[in-house]
Amino acid sequence: MWSLVQYRQIRRDVEQDWQHKKSDNPEDTGVRQQPEHVPSGEPDYQHRDKDTGKVMVGKEGHDDPIDPHNWSLRYRNGNIAVLSLLIFAQGWAGGADSMANTDISEALHVSKVAENLSTAMYLWGIGCGCLFVGPLSETVGRNPTFLTATFVYLFFVLGAALTPTFGGQIVCRVFVGLFASATLGINGASVGDQYRPVKRAFVFPIIAWANIAAPMIAPIAGGWITSTPSLGWRWCEWITLIISAFAFVVALICLPETYLPILIDWKARHLRSVSGSDDYVSKHAETASFWGRLKQVLPMPVTFFTSEPVIAVFGGYLTLLYILQYSFLSGFDYTFKETYSLSTGMTGSCFGSIAAGSTTFMLCAPLLYRFSRHQTGDVAEAAVAPEFRLWPAMLTAPLLPVSLFWLGWTNYVSISIWSGLGACFVFGIVATAMYVSCYEYIIDAYGEHAAVALASITMVRYLISGGMVMAARPMYEGIGVHWTMTWLGCVAALLAPAPVVFWKYGAKLREKSPYAS
Template sequence: MPPNNANERQPLLNGHHRPQNEDQDSEPQILSFSPKDPSNPLNWPLSSKYLQTALITLIALSCPMASSITAPAASNIQASFPGSTQKQIILGQAVFVMMLGLGPLFLAPMSETFGRRPVFLICLGVFTILQIPTGLAPNVGTFVAMRALAGFFFGSVGVANGGGTISDVFERRERARVLGVYLVGPLLGPTIGPLLGGLIVGGTGSWRWLFLLTGGLAGLATVVGYFCLFETRAVTLLLERKRALERENPGKRYVVEGTTDQGLLEKIKGNSTRAVKILTTQPIVSTMSLYQALVFSSMYSLYSQYTSIWSAPPYEFSKKQIGLTYLGPAVGFIICAVFIVLFIDKVYSALAERNGDEGQPEYRLPMANVGAVFLPISLFWFGWAVEKNAPWPVPVLATMLFGASQVSIFNCVQTYYIDAYETNAASALAAGAFLRSVVGGIVPLFVSGMFEQLGYGWGMSVFGFLSVLLMPAPAVFYWTGRRVRERFPFKG
């Protein structure tokens, strides 16, 4: 059970003082949390907060892991579907990734309307069930369709609502470190997936076992979440209190600030467009989401080519060995994530103290500049190392730097979104997820032709030159972000 108290159903803040007369019941009583109310998720014990963080991290790891788990098994899947092509198999990954971006446009606003818990549990449950027909797919059309359905709405719930949950339970100065831990999930998942996929396919010879793993992890998250995942959105908790008070006190009226009397369809229609509005009207989100889209398209393009790269001379790796090469970016992820978790709050506090204020969202961006420098270096390094047939440790070391750059950029930008758009954090994160996932899903469909024409050296250099072009973005918004936000205020 979530933290509770004996006065949970009592109104905590009245509107204004009213004379005792016959009209008293006609005036609504405003409900909100008092500063120290233990029912407020911001006041929960740290054990409860960390439990929620652990659960949403598990969700954010297990669902995106399914996006790339089939990468080392592409040839096996193609062989089991006579008449299928390599591009159709890659399409199974592409549609899943693209759906991970479309789902949050609806799921994030829905969680802001109906609460986090029901959205999490329903999506996780359906995602678990969908792994069964995916693993048993009799043809490539069914396989691609099930992958698309699993990614949309259901598999994207961790990406859509995880950041919003952390924003619910942690104050601004606390949340960056916790967010750094959580964000390892959606980044590490697409790397751990192929690692496990290579080991499983290499050991069993069948790609269908992969979906037993993804379904098992999602099912575990669903069961544990049913018992331990609490509602964290303050407005949803206050609405529950409002309904209880109205049952106990017929005739009295209660109001929760920030809510309206709109009907269900009107809420869905209005809220589902919020993330799109943020993406299209906020220059910061548009630019930084484009940057994240470059990172994701580079990652999925690279992973889609891993089997071709490592199975060819001079490497000629087995399926298991190909799976182990994914340890390169995974190690980079983890090392950089630890560094960010340890220092992002210290950097924020030092900048706030130096500038004599309580802190600005832009103070989350300085550490992103590390990734901005690492990204082009790693892309050029890997591409030309493979092109020149360098010994395998050389390109693997480049992928470690690539993994570190992803975490640095992704974590800092996500934290920046949450601080800058605090009341609409889930929708701001969904806006970024939309662009990066759609681009990250589409680009790998075309890169095989580019690599055939240009080779891996110049092919990866295309991504490297684009990363150089966007490299100044974190530094530019560190200096100008506040003025940009003031010039383009979001009115959702």
Template sequence: MAESMYRHPTRSEIIELATEEGHDADIPTNAGTIEVTSQTISPSRKQPQDSEKQSNLDFENDIEKGLRLESLSSEEHDNEALEETADPNVVWWDGPDDPQNPMNWPFMKKWGAVMLVSAVTFLTPLASSMFAPGVPEVMKTFHSTNEMLEGFMVSVYVLGFAFGPLIIAPLSEMYGRLPLYHSCNCFFVIFTIAAAVASNMGMFIVFRFFMGCFGGAPLVLGGGTIADLISREQRGTAMVVWMMGPTIGPCVGPIIGGFLTEARGWRWNFWFVAILASAFTIMSMVLMNETSAPVILKRKAKRLREETGNPKLVSKLDSGLSAKDLFMFSIVRPTKMLTRSPICFFISLYVAITYAYLYILFTTFTAVFKTQYGWRGGIVGLSFLGLGIGSLIGQTVFIHFGNKTAEKHIKRGDFKPEHRLYIMALGGFFLPIGLFWYGWSVQAQTHFMVPITGTGCIGFGLLMTFMPANTYLVDVFTIHAASAMAANTVLRSLMAALIPLSSQRMYAVMGYGWGNSLLGFVSLLLVPIPFLFIKYGERIRARSTVKL
């Protein structure tokens, strides 16, 4: 680790770290920034006075051509590192063992923070679907028979995921991760309690939306916190634990919620989440410290300027980006990428439609298993078990075989981003198969294990779509990967909130067999997308005219 403190980071390291932190690589990260010019890309610290000029350059560069990311020579690394180290006005760590550096924190302090962030990240997605088995009880409480509202009260939570992160991400770059964790956790608790005591449907839906907005904080900040604390060699384990929340949480939630609703009523789903979230919030306020290196060094530079009277002191990781620039990068970039990049649009569309299917299932499982199988009470929550197990298997298969395929081509020296899509092309078939299987077995009222196994196939197909799509966007858009993933998140959250609104009506008109077959046929139309990009993706990127 001592060597890494003074070794100039490679471009791939900066891009990887920035992606984990949830922002683009031309915004400062623990390893520095990448300046984009019309000629080349080079890791460096942007000077504040050049920020406006740099922003203009960034917005003029084609971001889909696959900018060359060769590492600088070791001599260039050494010269630049020595140049920055020799500058007396550049504030950096006080040696390789500086206790202020989060990488040097004690083992228990580091991993305690990782486990706490992972727990909060598990709780937030769990809350998205936990009360799904209690939806009929909510409808009775608020004297509503509106089928559209029945679906929307579940999916509106994910609508908050579309808007909250766009604000949280740039604010964390300005003020650090800790203030955002604390403030968002507090607001999440407040709106969860508000949902628990809501007296009408309008209030309930609004409070659910704000739960999603503030609940998205750990999903935005968690990867960056782990990257701040854990070395690259050990980071894989921490990232897998952290990713378990978004993957398994939405499927485990209804199982807990089903039995809790039967025992104490639907409101206790929210009291349960509020109690856990309050405990995690108090623990984080007591145990967590700021981990963002750019923010820690910025505060250190400010303190030293006051102590020494030297106004020229500046953090080595200070980009000088204004609040306006950060918000522009966070909001304008994803919008431009979604509307002007065929790769970003079609991959995001594929993910968005499949993600919407997940929430169609969330909003209809309770009704399906009650009407077709006569399930009652807490047992209804077990209908989500197949989806969760399938998702877990899908994640495991992708981590093993997806990475293995990429590593094979990297060793050969012929790696292209499109190699990430091989496993997506194969996994795409499982989604329509699962939908046909689930729909017609429910329609025929076969043994309940048959449709649950079908939902396991759906869960497997969903993860085999989500995971390769995200890694492909990272490899295609490199330093602007976080903006591409933000575009993906916004589109999928919007569709997951809106498409399920018509699901109950669809099943009423078409039945469970043909209703799910319609979804299956649509997913079959999407299957060629990864095949087309495998064949033509490199050509599309070469002819790209997408500029930011």
């Protein structure tokens, strides 16, 4: 809806600009009279390509209002609020029915392990969808990708709420994840569309919070819904549908298009209309189609993971965090419910400790922004060294194995439940800090290849996390909470030095990379 307002506004601006030029030069009859080279300061769209004879439309200088980087800060912050609501709603779907595992498995006549497929299929759907949503958003724009995918996603959430069979639930959950991948897979690109490096330090903690906290807050509601006889497990899906539908309506009304090449496409289209000439074109319209972009992107995840140490290590870090996050959806039954004899509602409420940790880090966003601004000497629109983004990761990485060992080896009925909740709180801080550092580092380090790099990491972490969700319940049952957390804590300890290593040697690695900027 709002993108339609944008489209019309660009048309009005083009028409006014065209009339102004015609009034200044009445003898100018259109594009045929435009010179091949115009003085600096004249609009870029007057530059004619010598080979094709076309006039390539572009930005009219660094401060062109069509560029989302130049929109008012208040307007951009509003866009991020809407985008965060979309992320939160579709992230909520990942953990919404986790506390209803027992009730659903009984109602659909399957085992609890089999019912974990509900979460696993959601994660696999996201992982598979991430391969396609990047090229799609760069072909048709962010706005139609977000809105169309979310609209279809709503129907599969509805299907999951109504289906009477286990097979129907699994199919619906696959497609819930597949269409949620549009929002969960390219939200970082939308941030990059609108914010220059320093201000991203303020925005990314908010986006990270929506990604991390949503699937941890959902079980709180799910636990109490499941415990209420008058509601039942299907209301977990109904609540997801209500929240998601509200987010969709808000996005439909308020979310603008932020991908600059698409906005330039619109400008070129309007110039062709007002001039009566087909000579006005944009670079984006002349480049590869969706299938061409997809052909380029499909092999890139393997290429990045095999040739880029940064992607391999940070991808492993984020994968571990997501394995932990989503395995907790089953693991809290053993960590808190069985150990402390909690009700389903109280067990779900334990996830609030992770959400609280994530929120605590998010509230540090103004401090990170101030630190970034100081690092650049308060120079407007200054670049930020990628290694600077690693400070949150360097400070919190050692806390990840600490939190896991802490959670595992204080999990006794003789030790207060608050000890375990404290460990989960620390985990929430670490998960959000690592998300922010990894995403910002990759965006700054890989420039125009950042979208592919992030898509690679997103795809791998969701696919592997989906597999580990299926192993979580047998693992907790087989070796217990203590050794499960010990094993995962040892993996975290091996990865803990990675941010420091990249802080020290990252610049040298980028020099050797064909993809780093």
